[in-house]
Amino acid sequence: MPPPLEQQRLLTTAVPGPRSEALMARKSAAVAAGVGTTMPVFAERAGGGVVVDVDGNSFIDLGSGIAVATVGNSAPRVVEAVQRQVEAFTHTCFMVTPYESYVAVAEALNRLTPGDHEKRSALFNSGAEAVENAVKIARAHTGRQAVVAFDHAYHGRTNLTMALTAKSMPYKSGFGPFAPEVYRAPLSYPYRDDAGLSGEAAAARAIDVIEKQVGAANLAAVVIEPIQGEGGFIVPADGFLPALAAWCRANGVVFVADEVQCGFARTGAWFACEHFGVVPDLIVTAKGIAGGLPLSAVTGRAEIMDAAHAGGLGGTYGGNPLACAAALAVIETITEDRLVERAVEIEQVLLPRLRALQAGDDRIGDVRGLGAMVAVELVHPGSTEPDPELTKAVATAAHRRGVVVLTCGTYGNVLRLLPPLAISDALLTEALDVLADVLAESAEQPVARVLDLETTS
Template identity: 80%
Template sequence: MTSKYWTTAGSVNDARPMNSLPQSRHLVGPLPGPRSRELMARKSGAVAAGVGTTMPVFAVRAGGGIVEDVDGNRLIDLGSGIAVTTVGNSAPRVVDAVAAQAGAFTHTCFMVTPYESYVAVAEALNRLTPGDHEKRTALFNSGAEAVENAVKIARSYTGRQAVVAFDHGYHGRTNLTMALTAKNMPYKHGFGPFAPEVYRVPTSYPFRDGKEVDGATAARRALTLVEKQVGAENLAALVIEPIQGEGGFVEPAPGFLPALAEWCRANGVVFVADEVQTGFARTGDLFACDHEGVVPDLIVTAKGIAGGLPLSAVTGRAEIMDAPHAGGLGGTYGGNPIACAAAIAAIATIEEDGLLDRARQIERLMKERLHRLQLDDARVGDVRGRGAMIAVELVKPGTTEPDAALARGVAAAAHRAGVIVLTCGTDGNVLRFLPPLTISDELLTEALDILTEAFAN
C-alpha cells in the first residue's frame, strides 16, 4: 500500500508514518519514569479520583503504532485510545483538515448558523452505513450521547417505551446508558437509580454457550424472554453491539444478529446497532453488521469516526430519524466543525489507503500467533474477534472459570515492557487488542512476543 501518507519500501509491512516519531519500542528506564511520576502526583491533587488511568505514563506524541511519553519512552500501542485512533494517531489528512478548519472558525453551533461540513458528514454516513434505503443522520459528541438519542428517536417513532439490551453489553455512562450497560463495577455501582423500562436478555456467547447453542437457538432464547416479559407491542427498540466491546469482545454465533433483526422487522421494533467500537474499518468491514449483511434500522457510531476528535452519530431510516419534532434533537457542540472536518478526513483515509484490507491482515497475523499460544497454554480459553479487534479470554486450565488475576498479571507485565494492552469482560478476564491500522507488522510481532513471554513468566 502506498500513498503520500506513508513512506514505504513497497508494502504496508514496511510502512512508516511521515512524522518524526521512530516506529520502535524504546524504554529509557522502568515505567513510570520520573516526569510521569511528577505528573501523576499533580493528577492526584487536581483530577477527581473517579477518573482512573490504565497506565501511569503521560503521552507527548503518538503516531503509527507508537505512543511516546514525557520521559522519552516509546510504547507499542495495542489500544488506539480504546478504538478511537483507528486511522492512526495524528493521521496526516486529519491533522491538515483540523488545522484548516480551526483557522476558519471553531464553532458557531449548527443549530444557530449551520455549516457544510456537518451536512457532508451526514451524507457520507448515509452512503456508507448498511442498507440502500433513504437515510438521515444526526451528529452528537459521545457514543453514550448517541445511544441515548437513538432510544429517544425509537420511542418517538414507535410511541412505545420499553428497550431491550443484552447480557455483557456496554453502552455508556449516562443514566440511560448505564441502565443499558450490564457490568456493575466500575460503571454502575453506586450511581442508581437508573432509567426505567430497560430489560436485559441473554446474548449469544459461543465460548460459554457451547456448540449446541447456535445463533438461531440463542436468538430464540432471547426473544422468547422478550415476548414473555416485555411484549413486542411495548418494545420501542432492541439495542445491541454486533461484537460486544467492554463485555469481552464477544462475537455472536452466525445467524444470531440476522434473527434478531428479522424479528424486529416483523414486530415493528427498531433494531439499533451500537457500532461505537466496531465501526469504521475496525473489524475488517466498514461496519461489523456488514459481515452478515445485517441492515439495522438505526446505527450508532463514534470512536473511530473522526481520528481522535469527539464526534458521534445516529444514522438510520429516514422515516424513523424524522419522527422527532423539530428541536427535539441536537446539542450545543453536536457536530462541531473541527470534528466534522476530522471525520471527513478519517473516512477518506480509510477509503483511499486500503485500511479495510489492512485490518484483515492484522487479524491474520494476530490470530495465527494467539492460536499458537492457545495450543501451548491451557489458560487461553478462547481467541476471538475480527479485524483489528481481537481478544483472548483467560480461564483456569481445563475449565471455563474466568481468571481475572491472570489477565491483570499479563497486562501489567506487558505494560512494564512497554506494550499498551487493555483488559475487558464482565469478569475482567479478557485481554483485548485494538491496534491502530497504521501499525507495522514488526511492531505487532514484537508486542505478541512480549505477551507470549508474559504468559510464560
Template identity: 70%
Template sequence: MTYSGQRLPQKRSLVTALPGPRSEALTARRDRVVAAGVGSSVPVYAADADGGVIVDVDGNSLIDLGSGIAVTGVGASHPAVAAAIAEQAARFTHTCFMVTPYEGYVRVAEELAELTPGDHAKRTALFNSGAEAVENAIKVARLATGRSAVVAFDHAYHGRTNLTLALTAKAMPYKAHFGPFAPDIHRVPMSYPYRDPAGLTGAQAAARAIEQIERQIGADSVAAVVIEPIQGEGGFIVPAPGFLPALADWATAHGVVFIADEVQTGLARTGAWFASAHEGVVPDIVTMAKGIAGGMPLAAITGRAELLDAVHAGGLGGTYGGNPVACAAALATLEVMRTEDLPARARRIEEIARPRLSALAGELAVVGDVRGRGAMLALELVEPGGADPAPALAKTVAAEALSHGVVVLTCGSYGNVIRLLPPLVIGDDLLSDGLDVLAQALRTHGR
C-alpha cells in the same frame, strides 16, 4: 510494511523503567487535582503519538495495541487529519449547527448515508460521544414507535450516562451506587459461544432471547433492541452465526427498531466498514463514535429516514454536536480509511495476529478462547483445568506487557479478557513485536 502518516520512528524503545520519573511526578500532581473516580489503565503520560507508537514524557516509545479504545484507527496524528483540523480551526471553531449551520456537518451526513449498511433513504444527527449517540437513538425509536420498552443484552456496554448505564450490564466500575437508572430497560441473554451450552446455535440463542422478550415484555411494547454486533467492554464477544440476523428479522416483523451500537466496531475496525455487514444485517439505526474522527470528539446516529424524520424540529441536537473542527477531522479520517483501504488492513492484522493467538491457546491452558474480527481481537483467560475466569492473571499480563513497552487493555464481564485494538495503520513488524511481548508475558505468568 509502512503506512502513510508515520512521523515518529515505529519501534519500541525504553530508556527508563515504567513509569518513568516524569510520569511519576505527573501522577503526584494528578492526585492533588484530578477526581479519584477518573481512572487510567496505565501509569505513563503521553507526550507524542503517531502510527502505532506512543512516546511518553520520559522518552519511552511504547507499542500501542489499544488505540485509545479503538479511536485512533488512522493513528493519533495522521497528517491529513491534523491538517484538516488546523485549516478548519483557522476559519472558525464553533457556531452551533442549530444556530448557524455549515457544510461540514452536511458532508459528514452524506458520507455516513453512503457507508452505513442498506440502500434505503437515511438521515443522520451528530453528537459528541457514543453514549449520546445511543441515548438519542433510543429517543428516536421511542418517539417513532410510540412504545417505551428497550431491550439490551447480557455483557452489554453502551455508555456512562444514566440511560446508557441502564443498558450497560456490568456493575463495577460502571453502575455500582449510581442508580436509580432510567426505567423500562430489559435485559436478555446474549449469544456467548465460549460460555453457552455446547452446541447452542446462533438461531437457538436468538430464539432463547426472543422467547424471553415476548414472555416478559410483549413484542408490541418494545420500541427498540440495542445490541453491539461484537460486544466491546463485555469481552469482545462475537455472537454465534445467525444470532444477529434472527434478532433483526424478528424486530422487523414486530415493528421494533433494531439499533446496532457500532461505536467500537464501526469504521473499518473489524475488516468491514461496519460489523453488522459480516452477516448481512441492515440495522434501522447505527450508532457511531470512537474511530469516526481520528481522535476528535464526534458521534453520530444514522438511520432510516422515516424514523429520524419523525422527530420534531429541535428534538435532536446539542450545543457542540457536530462541531465544525470535529467534522473536518471526520471527513479527513474517512478519506484516509478509503485511500489506505483500512478495512483490508484490519483483515491483514487479523491474518497476522490470530494464528499467533491461537497457537498460544494450544500452548497455554490459561487461554480459554481466542475471538474477534479484524483488528478487534481478544484472549479470554481462565484458571487452568477449567473455564473459571482469571481476572488477576489478565491484569498481571497487561502490567507485564506494559513493563516491556506494550500497551494492551483488559475487559470482560469478569475482567479476564485481554483485548487488542491496534491502530489500523500499525506496521507488520511493530505489530509482531507487540505480539511477541504479549506472548512472553503470558508464558511468564500463565504456566
C-alpha cells in the same frame, strides 16, 4: 511540523519514569479520584503504531485510545483538515448558523452505512449521547417505551446508557436509580454457551425472554453491539443477529446497532454488522469516526430518523466543525489507504499467533475477534473459570515492557487488542512476542511475581 515518530518499542527508564511519576502526583492532587488510568505514564506524542511518554519511552500501541485512533493518533489528512478548520472558525453551533461540513458528514454516513434505503443522520459528541438519542428516536417513531439490551453489554455512562449497560463495577455501582423501561436478554456467547447452541437457537432464547418479560407491543427498540466491546469482544454465533433483526422487523421494533467500538473499519468491514448480513434500522457510531476528536452519530431509515420533532435532537457542540473536518479526513484516509483491507491483514497476523499460543497454554480459554478487534480470554487451567488476576498481571507486565494492551469483559478476564490500522506488521509481531514471553513467565511463577518481571527486553 515535528519529525515523524520512530516506529519502535524503546524503554529508556523504568515504567513509570520520573516525569510520569511527578505528573501522576499532580493528577492525584487535581483530578477527581473517580477518573482512573490504565497505565501510569503520560503521553507526549503518538502516531503510527506507537505512543511516546514524557520520559521518552516508546510503547507499541495495541489500544488505540480504546478504538478511537483507528487511522493513527496523528494521521496527516486529519491533522491538516483540523488545522484548516481552526483557522476558519471553531464553533458557530449548527443549530444557529449551520455549516457544510456537518451536512457532508451526514451524507457520507448515509452512503457508507449498510442498506440502500433512504437515510438521515444526526451528529452528537459521544457514543453514550448517540445511543441515548437513538432510543429517543425509536420511542418517537414507535410510540412505545421499552428498550431491550443484552447480557455483557456496554453502552455508556449517562443515566440511560448505564441502565443499558450490564456490568456493575465500575460503571453502575452506586450511581442509581437508573432510567426505567430497560430490560435485558441473553446474548449469544459461543465460548460460554452450551456446546452446539446455534445462533438461531440463541436468538430464539433471547426472543422468548423478550416476549414473556416485555412484550413486542411495548417494545420500542432492541439495542445491541454486533461485536461487544467492554463486555469481552464477544462475536455472536452466525445466525443470531439476523434472527433478532427479522423478529424486530416482523414486530415493528427498531433494531439499533451500537457500532461505537466495532465500526469504522475496525473489524475488516466499514461496519461489523456487515459480517452478519444485517441491515440495522439505526446505527450508532463514535470513537474511530473522527480520529480522536469528539464526534458521534445516529444514522438510519429516513422515516424513523425524521420521527423526532424539530428541536428534539441536537446539542450545543454536536457536530462541532473541527470534529466534522476530522471525520471527513478519516473517511478519506480509510478509503485511500485501504484500511478496511488493512484490518483484515492485521487479523491474519494476530489470530494465528494467538491460537498457536492457545494450543500450548490451557489458561487461554478462547481467542476470538475480527479484523483489528481481537480478544484473548484467560481462565484457570483446565476450566472455563475466569482468571481476572492473571489477566491484570499479564497486562501490567506488558505495560512495563513497552506494550499498551487493554483488559475488558464482564469477569475482567479478557485481554483486548485494538491496534491502530496504521501499525506495521513488525510492531505487531514484536508486541505478540512480548505477550508470549509474559504468558510463558507467568506460567512458571505465581501471578504476584509477574509484576516483578524484568521491565526491559
